[in-house]
Amino acid sequence: MFRFSVIKDENDEYYSNDHAYPVVEIVYIAVDKRIQHRKIGTMALDYFISLIKSIVSDLPVRFIVLNAFNHLEKWYNNRGFRPVEFVKDDLHPGTKHMRMDLLDHTLVDQYIGQLS
Numbered sequence: 001m002f003r004f005s006v007i008k009d010e011n012d013e014y015y016s017n018d019h020a021y022p023v024v025e026i027v028y029i030a031v032d033k034r035i036q037h038r039k040i041g042t043m044a045l046d047y048f049i050s051l052i053k054s055i056v057s058d059l060p061v062r063f064i065v066l067n068a069f070n071h072l073e074k075w076y077n078n079r080g081f082r083p084v085e086f087v088k089d090d091l092h093p094g095t096k097h098m099r100m101d102l103l104d105h106t107l108v109d110q111y112i113g114q115l116s
Contacts, residue, residue, distance in 0.1 A: 001028050002026045002027055002048065003024070003025050003027055004022065004023070004024055005022075006020050006022055006023065007063065007065060022062060024052045024061055024063075025064075026064060026065070029045060029048065031044070046079075062103060063102060065084070065097065065098065065100075067096070067098075068096050069095055070095065070096055081099060082101075083098055084096075084098060
């Protein structure tokens, strides 16, 4: 399950005004312990990412975000998510905010190159 939301990053200089980024948050993803380690979680996450990318292809969404259990940080990191250090979340102890950047840096570089 996922939802649209907004995050703020006061340290980021990408936006010059309010530093707010539209995001899609993956609210919940889990695999029953009895059937873990069979790539079901990987397939589900890949499917969600693909679905989200197709939905937001024409929308100004910058990130996919989620709260990862601390012991799964490396697993999410291997799938393109990075920790969000500036977010402090006392409501979900034992988790870390992570995000995947949807910005196509190749397109940005091409656009900047055309301006030169």
